[in-house]
Amino acid sequence: MPSTSTLHTAWNKRLVGQVAVLILVNVVVDTVITAPLIVLPQMLDHFGTDQPAWLNASALLAGAMWAPLLGKTADVHGKRKLLVLTLVLAGAGALVCMIASSLWVFVLGRVVQGAAVASLFLTVGIVRDLCESRIAMIVTGIVTTGNAVFGIVFPFVFESLSHAYGYRIVFIVSGVLAAAGALLVRFFLPESVIRTPGRIDVAGALLLGGGLAAVVGYISLGAEFGWISPALLLLLAGAAALAGWYVTARRVPEPIVDIGNLGRPLVLTLLVVVLGTGAYQSMLQLFSLLADVSPDQGLGYGLAAEGALGLLYGVPAIGIVLGGTLAGALATRVGPAVTLMGGVALGLVATLGLFAGVSTLALAVVCSFMLSLTAGTLVTSGFNMAAVLAPPHRQGVVSSLVMVMIAIGSVVLNFAGAAVLKSTSVRVDGSTENSAAGVFGYIGLGTGAFVAAGVLALLLVRTVRRTSPSTAVGVA
Structure with missing residues (x-):
């Protein structure tokens, strides 16, 4: 060191x-x-x-x-x-x-x-x-x-x-x-x-990475082409690759990811990251759909107005920087586990606000800013939590797992939300539109992900405080 x-x-x-x-x-x-x-x-x-x-x-x-x-x-x-x-x-x-x-x-x-x-x-x-x-x-x-x-x-x-x-x-x-x-x-x-x-266990890395990419690829394509389609081959191939990786990781002396040495705090951290960042990204995708519909269309939602997209996507850029910087500073006092939990709580409040904000631009902008704070907080706290849990010689591997969770969460929740919208679409004046039920179901999916992430984050805080008080306040 x-x-x-x-x-x-x-x-x-x-x-x-x-x-x-x-x-x-x-x-x-x-x-x-x-x-x-x-x-x-x-x-x-x-x-x-x-x-x-x-x-x-x-x-x-x-x-x-x-x-x-x-x-x-x-x-x-x-x-x-x-x-x-x-x-x-x-x-x-x-x-x-x-x-x-x-x-x-x-x-x-x-x-x-x-x-x-x-x-x-x-x-x-x-x-x-x-x-x-x-x-x-x-x-x-x-x-x-x-x-x-x-x-x-x-x-x-x-x-x-x-x-x-x-x-x-x-x-x-x-x-x-x-x-x-x-x-x-x-x-x-x-x-x-x-x-x-x-x-370096190259075979294990290829099995793990390829398996993850194939499974997530199936989710992305299945939502568009149908879950029972040629895309199903991706799921089968991905599952086989992941199974091969698991077997290999148990047998080789230096696996790409040491399954038996992950530890409960790290597993909880990864689960919070995948659910929290996925929920945030899915809401970000929803904003573009809301901004394309006028409230005058009578669909029960819509934010189309002059400058709506700029407000919904420009303001959050500031929030992401602010959230990440504040999360890093607060972690030195209360620990990254607590800031991670705080980010999830903030995201949950913002997502709940969207139930009323789908047709009110001012409220939607506030929710968007809160979600951007959530994004910065989750990413920073996820990496900080992984850093204090991993020894110096494993920083690369552990940080890579956080990045994998961010990528998987972003893709899976985006396409899951898209599937909800597609399954509840309605025909209006000869064109297919997203229904209010679909939009609220989409928000409900994000809400559920934040609730699950919140429960896991609470368990993480309790686990860290019980097993390592120094880690709880951010001292590696």
Whole structure:
């Protein structure tokens, strides 16, 4: 472990520069995951497809597949080295997407780009290598959510550029930022001196990552093509891969994830993260649907108004940064388990407010801001909780599991909500519309996820306080 004399114990110019580099890395992640949504209609027209799932979710699914392997490799070979590699892969994937002439070549590029998703948890691990435990919690909040500030201007910039230069401009910008990030990381961040001697269970990593991606892929496609369809093959293949991984993990001496050594607090943390972040992401998806319907249509909901989308999606970017920073600061006093529980409680209140906010723009904006605070709090607290539970030599693996849960929760709850809407749609004046029952059922699904996450978060707080008082207040 690094000498305590080499760790940052307070803010200084060098730490500010290093944090700026790490925030830039997570801006690259944004350009991979969210920026393509801005030009999604153009991409659908270009490739002649009406299946946005392949264009949108492929990078996030690939991120879930990449994460376990990259997490273990980072522990063995160094986090900075792996962070540079993920950024290089992200740049290469952006290049493939830019020149792709067919849908499947484009999807291949998105899968390669998905390696950038691993960059988020690697930046968290690097923060732990740079900073003393207490300041590390605050820095983690800033690094994991600071990139959201750019989310305020990105939609306007990319929308304008895409009208002038086409959808490819998004991937050009993403590739340039990835290259710049790789260079800055290589020359301005130190390599971790912490190593985990041993071998990498590549077969286990491929089984785990591939199994997760296949199962989540089935959920995404099943909601659109039907649960009993050729997509069912993905579920069967994913289940077989996960079963193979489980058997392998029990037999090999150094599994990619040591199942028997996870511990109850970490398992509870991962469950809270998957439910909480999934519920938040599903509500975010709902806002775009609500903003497309006018209350005058008489459907029982609707928020369409001048500037509605800007209010619903622009204001939350501030809340994400604020939530992450405050969660990091509070964790130094009350512990990350408590801040994680607080984030879930805030999300539950916001989601309940949406039952009345589906037709009142002002209330919906308030709920959106509260949910953005929830998002920043959950992500920061999830990573901080995992960091204090994991020993230094396992930071990469444990942080990767948090990233996997974020990806799975986001995809599963989004598509589960979409399935609820599809099953309750109604015909109005010859067109298919989402019914009020479907919208309220959608919100009910998110509410249920937050309630379940709240129960698990309460168990986590009690477990942590009972087993390790020092961890409860954030001392690793």
